[in-house]
Amino acid sequence: MSKGKAISLHGDQWHEWILKNLARGVNPSSMFDQMVGGVWRRDDACEALNEGLQRVESPRPWGVELPRIDHPPRVENGAGKPVDVLCEMEDPHAIVMDGVLSEEECQGLISYAYEKGLNRSGVVDRESGERISHDSRTSSSVMFSRAETALIDRIENRLAALTNWPVERGEGLQLLQYEPGQEYRPHYDWFDLENHGARKHTRSAGQRVATTVIYLQPAPIGGATRFPKRGIEVNPKKGGAVFFANTTIRGEPDRSTMHAGTPVEEGTKIVVTYWQRERDFQRQ
Template sequence: MAEVMVRDGRFSRMLADAAIKEARRGSSSESRIVKPVPDIDTSANTLQTPDRLVHVLTTFSSPRIVVLGNVLSDDECDALCAYTEQRLTRSPVVGDTDGGTQLHAHRTSKGAMLGRGETELIARIDARLAAIARWPVQNGEGLQVLRYEKGNEYRAHYDWFDPDQPGPRKHLEHGGQRVGTFVLYLCDVDEGGGTSFPNLGLEVQPRKGNAVFFRNTDDYGSPDRQTLHAGAPVVSGIKFVANKWLRERAY
């Protein structure tokens, strides 16, 4: 562009400004730093954790999505559902303005937040997921167990916090961004209730003991809009899942 900045012996301010902006964009791109992120070793079709052999069922590279089998035993699924049954309340969402929780028609499940390591069972699951994702236990939020009845759903949304919104931005102060998500399926569902990724044409069906993992950010730590996902409506039966969010720092 430099050779066209002078026309008929005159300096073109517009072209010069454009050249400066282009140079800055290039410099910014080159200086971006790849950040550590949770990820799963999918070089084989099984993963040996300290206490369980997990199956790698399906993988996607961009965005990073891994469908896993045998993550939890039937007994672990049943125990987690029973433990939270009496604690379930209507599931909220994070407000854009103040960062507080609020009820929204887009999310109609009931849920309960559990403390990290709250029981021996929960501590075991926390440790197993940390091993699968190769990410520190202390960087994980506590499990969130959700119950969906017929017609309940969670419409398309992101798990990452939007740094441009004042409410979600407050949540970045403690633990940083949500860089990864596990959705654990605690029961089979008669019909419906899958985890769908509308931009990808992908829907993961709920199977007891299975899980789906996805990265919420790109290699540079920026929110990945390809991770738009939804909990499809339950058509028949009941759906129990547990969410595990991984932060970029200790939480």
């Protein structure tokens, strides 16, 4: 979308409503809620409000910058094909895509992970901040360092471009494998700052603001990504992905993003997860 056009995206009535309310000092945050409760996409609403603030000569900060995906995405995968947005949800703010990785890239990541070796997945302990095994997460996994291989470097830079967020703010990719019966029960990806262990993980790079889960090998049956608070399940095809913001435009943890990896019923599910932070990330 061209700059200066978002405010007119949904016609004259919305255009006038935005300018009138901003001019009389209405909080843009409350206006944002009304806009996305109507016909607006979150990213378009943010852009329209910022344009409006400039026009009424009252530019002021009211929200935080977050990773976002353009419509359509201006990114191609490793096979030279465009990434496609299949659907978008607002609550939670989630986007399902096709063709984020090529088939060859999916297999390349899987092969490299097997060479490194997988271990039992863990969760962050609330008190110590260390990774511990827990019955809620029964997959096996391996962590990659940023730019560990040329393939990983290429994928990370593609995901950064796809989400309009600096690659330096991304954690290393994590590959996870789920066999029949294995799952990841409902959880949040954002860090709960009331827990001492979680605070340790946010000291330098800040909160996790977005997650992208790429399906390298979907299970024939089961293994969907489920948002239980909304009763929504998504199950991307091979090379497809689901992206969701972990925080709101106000920078607060978004509780609607509770999600789960449902139990695999048949075959093997392999995904790779990409988490993004507020600031530059260096593995501790």
